[in-house]
Amino acid sequence: MEAPSSRASDTASGFGAEEWLGFDLRAESELRVEVSDEIQSSAQVRLARGTAEALGRELALDQTYDLRPGTRLGFFTWHGCRLEVRGMFQVPPYVADETPAPMVLNLHSVLQRQREEARRLPRNGRSSSAPGVAIVGPHDSGKLTVAATLAAYALRHLGARLAWIDLDPGAGFGPCSRLVAVPGSLTMVSLHRPLLALEDASAFERPLCWHFGHLQSDDNRKVYLMLVEAIKQQFSAWAEQVDAKAATAASSLDGNSDPNEPGLYNAGYIAVLPAWTDTLESFDLLEATLARLSPTCVVVIESERLHALLRRARDTHTDSSSRRLAELVRIPKSGGVVPRDISARRRERSMRFHTYFYGQSRELHPHPLWVSSADLVLYRVGGRALAPITALPLGETFSDQDTAEIEILTELSDELLHAVCAVSQAAEQDVLACLQTPFPSALASALAPPERDATNEANGTNGSSTTLQPIRVGNSAVVANLLYAPVFGFVHITAVDRYRSRLRLLAPSPGKLPSKLVHVSSDLRWIE
Incomplete structure (x- = not known):
């Protein structure tokens, strides 16, 4: 049962309640709350009487809990309670008796x-x-x-x-x-x-x-x-x-x-x-x-x-x-589950990129830094970036779909721009030793900056006239070492300077990267 309030109203972006709205819940029922997706939106909930839980955790009596934008949550009670909410909501909060x-x-x-x-x-x-x-x-x-x-x-x-x-x-x-x-x-x-x-x-x-x-x-x-x-x-x-x-x-x-x-x-x-x-x-x-x-x-x-x-x-x-x-x-599926379309999933993923680097409330401060290609070993798994398999004709698949091959990138390209990469915890010395054994000259040229090109410099371009082919590595020891190792964290490529052979990275912390081994995402891009 909802307590009447004169400060609750429907708005263009959802349902707003400036003052506390009270709900009396029977035993084994839940209050379902859908906070508005707007960035500036916020909502609060508190337990006024009885006992209740959210995601299996019990709520403290008379304590106010903040809910972030886009929160979809059910507050369940075993013995009955009174809950109060206020804020901006996608739909008005409601009580449901059927729950798993x-x-x-x-x-x-x-x-x-x-x-x-x-x-x-x-x-x-x-x-x-x-x-x-x-x-x-x-x-x-x-x-x-x-x-x-x-x-x-x-x-x-x-x-x-x-x-x-x-x-x-x-x-x-x-x-x-x-x-x-x-x-x-x-x-x-x-x-x-x-x-x-x-x-x-x-x-x-x-x-x-x-x-x-x-x-x-x-x-x-x-x-x-x-x-x-x-x-x-x-x-x-x-x-x-x-x-x-x-x-x-x-x-x-x-x-x-x-x-x-x-x-x-x-x-x-x-x-x-x-x-x-x-x-x-x-x-x-x-x-x-x-x-x-x-x-x-x-x-x-x-x-x-x-x-x-x-x-x-x-x-x-x-x-x-x-x-x-x-x-x-x-x-059975709970009736409180809110379906998300493709655009909603894309927004959520973009927000997750943003949350990793800047925090949930922009409390974090990532650090930009320029890194020379000589200080990095850029690699990706499975060769070239693959389009979604759903884009192929029915029954078709990629020839290298199930490969676990490592591809060392031997030159910087504009395709790296906006890529989100992972800094690997793999044993750096062991991996580099295995890589240099079969092709030391190729790896040396890959890690060296390109020669200055007078024509490109005069034309104002920042690319090298020489195109180097990526190096494919099928060594099982290298593949296992790079794949099985977790990562230190992630960096975002915000600029590619091909002339000086360097990358501008957005990193969570200042200073030198903890490893040269950087896993370039095959199909992950984030434009801030």
């Missing part, structure tokens, strides 16, 4: 029992027994909301450490991922407390990011699956570190404490996979991703067809290693 929250809580109860069972195992068996959850479903089905809620419920238990894995390079709206990465990347972060918003920077630690360089996971299937394998290996190492810290902390308490029952424990992972597009190719890639990720539970949002396909694939799968097959759970 009870099903999400039931799923959490099953997962938590598995976590408790894993804690009772000897240390060498805990990491492999912690539950891994994969969230799958079509576009705009509420995957992130379900994943964030499951993560919050798991982190309510004291000592839990949970890995959040974002495997969708195109969306990038996952918790914390927009703070540590740009679109076209895959991320893994360690969560230690529930999130209040999808940009809650204080809730995570040890962020790791791998640069894919495409917005669609099927733009380079082989490279994408290699990155999934790299993330799974990194998760295994993280889980072993958590178990080791837990055993050390427990043994240091007192002599009577049981080292097999530490307060700190590994709660597994929650992974959000790319949207299923209802095609055979999309399902094949999804199935291959799940095979490499090896989750213990697969949560299917909304799609009965996808659930049936996964169940059939699981039932017909012959597992010679006697590995436990993943449980399949289907959860």
Whole structure:
């Protein structure tokens, strides 16, 4: 029930409320809020009575929470409450009685029992027994909301450490991922407390990011699956570190404490996979991703067809290693999910680029710097930049679609302008040593600045008259080293000076780049 107010009105850009609007919620209902997309828009919410939660995290009584522009959020109550909101909204806030929250809580109860069972195992068996959850479903089905809620419920238990894995390079709206990465990347972060918003920077630690360089996971299937394998290996190492810290902390308490029952424990992972597009190719890639990720539970949002396909694939799968097959759970789509069209997704991605360099409220100050090509090794994966596969005739594909070849760029070109690049954490000396072995003269010429051309200088052009061909590297050691390594961060190419053989970069921090190895995105451009 809504309390009347004289300061609420409909505007051209949505619904505005200058004073607090009150909503009395019954048990197991939720208040759905859609904040206006306008940059200057803002909204607030507070809990006046009872108990409520957002994304699985409980709200504090009489505390005001700020909501950013474009926020779509549901505030759920188990026992009834009164919520108050004010600000600019896309549509008037409303109360809904049908919500999948009870099903999400039931799923959490099953997962938590598995976590408790894993804690009772000897240390060498805990990491492999912690539950891994994969969230799958079509576009705009509420995957992130379900994943964030499951993560919050798991982190309510004291000592839990949970890995959040974002495997969708195109969306990038996952918790914390927009703070540590740009679109076209895959991320893994360690969560230690529930999130209040999808940009809650204080809730995570040890962020790791791998640069894919495409917005669609099927733009380079082989490279994408290699990155999934790299993330799974990194998760295994993280889980072993958590178990080791837990055993050390427990043994240091007192002599009577049981080292097999530490307060700190590994709660597994929650992974959000790319949207299923209802095609055979999309399902094949999804199935291959799940095979490499090896989750213990697969949560299917909304799609009965996808659930049936996964169940059939699981039932017909012959597992010679006697590995436990993943449980399949289907959860209906929430009525509060707001579909986004292509233009909305483009705006969101552009805002994510902006957020990475400038912060959510322009609190960050990136630094421009000129870098000589001699101080960089520019490379890209899979050869030339590929057009979207949907642009090809039906049934056609690129000849180098599934290659994992590294291409070293031997000259600066105008195509690099506005590209967003990743600075790799790969072992620089090992990679350079492998590169110089087969073609030292070619690499030397690639890293050297071009000779001054009097004709070009007189004509006012800034290009070199010599065109160098890119160097393709098929060395498996180099490919694995560059692909499996996470990245330090990202830079934006804002100017290309071909005459002086240098680039102007926009970097998050001042000073020299931490590595010469720079991964040029194949199809990612951002015009500020």
